[in-house]
Amino acid sequence: MRVIGLMSGTSLDGVDAALIETDGVRVSGLGRARTTPYGAALRGRLRGLIADGEGASAEDVAEVEAELTHVHAQAVAGLGEAAELIGFHGQTILHAPERGITRQIGDAALLARLTGISVACDFRLADVAAGGQGAPLVPVFHQALAGGALERPVLVVNIGGVANVTYVGAGDVLLACDTGPGCALLDDWMLARTGVAVDRDGRAALAGRVDQGTLGRWLADPYFSLPAPKSLDRQHFAGVLEQLEGMSTEDGAATLAAFTARAIAACRLPERPLRVLVAGGGRHNPAIMVALRAAMGAPVAPVEDLGWDGDALEAQCFGFLAARVVRGLALSFPGTTGVPGPMLGGRVVGAAD
Numbered sequence: 029m030r031v032i033g034l035m036s037g038t039s040l041d042g043v044d045a046a047l048i049e050t051d052g053v054r055v056s057g058l059g060r061a062r063t064t065p066y067g068a069a070l071r072g073r074l075r076g077l078i079a080d081g082e083g084a085s086a087e088d089v090a091e092v093e094a095e096l097t098h099v100h101a102q103a104v105a106g107l108g109e110a111a112e113l114i115g116f117h118g119q120t121i122l123h124a125p126e127r128g129i130t131r132q133i134g135d136a137a138l139l140a141r142l143t144g145i146s147v148a149c150d151f152r153l154a155d156v157a158a159g160g161q162g163a164p165l166v167p168v169f170h171q172a173l174a175g176g177a178l179e180r181p182v183l184v185v186n187i188g189g190v191a192n193v194t195y196v197g198a199g200d201v202l203l204a205c206d207t208g209p210g211c212a213l214l215d216d217w218m219l220a221r222t223g224v225a226v227d228r229d230g231r232a233a234l235a236g237r238v239d240q241g242t243l244g245r246w247l248a249d250p251y252f253s254l255p256a257p258k259s260l261d262r263q264h265f266a267g268v269l270e271q272l273e274g275m276s277t278e279d280g281a282a283t284l285a286a287f288t289a290r291a292i293a294a295c296r297l298p299e300r301p302l303r304v305l306v307a308g309g310g311r312h313n314p315a316i317m318v319a320l321r322a323a324m325g326a327p328v329a330p331v332e333d334l335g336w337d338g339d340a341l342e343a344q345c346f347g348f349l350a351a352r353v354v355r356g357l358a359l360s361f362p363g364t365t366g367v368p369g370p371m372l373g374g375r376v377v378g379a380a381d
Contacts, residue, residue, distance in 0.1 A: 029354070030059075032107060032145070033115040033347025034100050038189025038212050038262040039309055040074050040119075041225075042066045045103040046343035047111065052351035055172055061340035064103040070095055071225075077121045077133075078262060084121070093133040100134065101142035113376075114139065115350030116149045123163065123261040130162045136377040144379050148350035151374045155360045160367030161259035164192040167204040167364040168352075169345040171196055173336065183301035184331070185292055185320075186342065187211060187310025190260050194364075195297050203298065204364040205256035208291030209265050211310050214284040217269055221277040233285040233315030236278030242271055246287050252294050257366040282315065289319035304328040307338035349374065 029051065035044045043066070047059030066074070073092050077084045096119055104114065118134030136149040152162035170184045174196050181197040189212035195203040211226075218232065219225035227233055246268055251260070268287075272280040288310065304326050310316045311330045321328045331338045349359055353374035360371045 029113055029351050030109070030111045031113045031115055031347035031350050032104055032109060032111040033343040033345060033350065034103060035117050035343040035346055036096070036100070036119045037342060038120060039210070039215060040066065040071050040189065041309070043100050043103040044340060044343035045107045046337075046340040046347060047107065047109045048344045048347040050348050050351045052348065052355045052357050053172065055348065058337070058344060059109055060107055061337055061343065062103065062107050063339065064099060064106055066099065070099065074119060074121070081122055081263070089121075089133060093135055094138070096133060097135045097138045098142070100139055104143045104145070111145055113350050113354065114143065114145050114147045115346035115348070116147045117151060117346045118149065120262070123259065125156050125161045125163075125259055128156055130156045137381055140377050140379045140381065146379055147377045148353040148374050149377065151346070151349055151353070151359060154373035155365050155367050155371050158367050158371055160360055160365035160371060161257055162365060163206060163259035164194070164204050164364065165349060165359055166192070166342060166345045167194040167202050168359065168361070169348045170194040171200065171202055172348065178334075179302055181297070181299050181301045183297070183304045183326075185304060185306045185308075187288065187306060187308040187316065188342070189215070189262055191288060191292055191308075191310065193292065193295055195301065197298055201298065202361060202363050203256055205258045205295060206260040207295050208251070208260065209284070209288055210308065211288070211313070212262050213265060213269060214281060214288070214313075216266075217272065217280050217284055218277075220269070221280070227281050227285075227313060227315070230285065230313040230315035232278045232281035233313065234282075236276065236280070236282030238286045239275065239279060239283045242283055243286055243290065245271075247290055247294065252291065255296060257364055259365070285313060285315040286319045288316050289323050292320060293323035301326050305331045305334065307331045307336070307341040309339070311338055
């Protein structure tokens with residue numbers, strides 16, 4: 029199938045769209061990829077919904093959801109590729125699997141009407157309802173991409189707003205979890221200090237000094253002692269920014285970049301990976317990559333070393349998962365989300381529905 033995958037992650041920077049050719053088991057081709065940025069006003073409203081959590085009004089959610097869906101339709105049109113199906117993740121505004129809650133906004137029926145293409149959606153709901161973490165869902169795609177070509181064990185790291193890892197071991201052992209903050213805290217810090225929600229090229233972090241005492245307190249959070257699989261809401265560590273008051277912009281950025289790397293390295297794995305492959309926006313930040321290389325004890329490289337597109341990987345994944353929804357194949361597994369057994373999920377909305 030030719031599927032367009034769409035992903036708007038916790039970094040809140042926009043919608044990634046990517047074409048993938050797949051049967052939901054193998055990847056036969058990867059096509060164009062493109063990012064459609066969110067406007068500042070929409071990004072601000074999304075931040076407000078996330079901050080409000082369950083207190084967000086139905087009217088506010090519905091208004092933002094409609095605008096968000098139109099941006100996703102623009103992303104599909106802008107890609108300029110014909111497809112049989114769309115994989116639509118939507119925007120997560122609340123993730124609390126310990127309470128059986130995960131909420132992604134986005135109107136699949138509206139997207140199907142706007143694009144004229146059937147839409148697969150609601151990828152996480154069945155997993156969470158069955159007692160799973162609902163995240164991460166990328167491991168089965170990482171496993172398909174790795175195929176038999178990579179010597180194992182290998183670790184694939186995605187550093188988006190929240191960071192997550194996929195461990196692919198010998199005999200197709202698959203283990204995954206959210207490790208901790210990715211770029212979300214650093215982006216929020218830079219937005220508050222500079223008005224721009226990114227540490228471009230890691231300039232601030234590279235110019236600062238890590239506050240080791242603060243970093244040690246953060247790494248003592250009970251989350252890091254939990255075994256995988258486990259997952260995080262974007263807001264779990266939001267309070268750490270208050271502890272940076274009094275620091276320079278640069279020192280705060282350096283400490284946050286180190287936190288991302290050290291949290292990834294703290295993940296308990298069955299064996300030390302032979303190599304670490306990094307995707308997501310965080311791989312563009314040299315300060316994070318330097319800290320990760322120092323912490324991992326294994327070669328660390330961007331996924332582009334294998335010819336993969338680290339900016340499109342999650343969008344491609346949701347195209348892959350959409351094909352699995354259509355074929356009735358499992359999306360998550362005990363080792364990836366803690367669900368009791370291989371779990372089907374998602375639903376398909378037709379363009380005429």
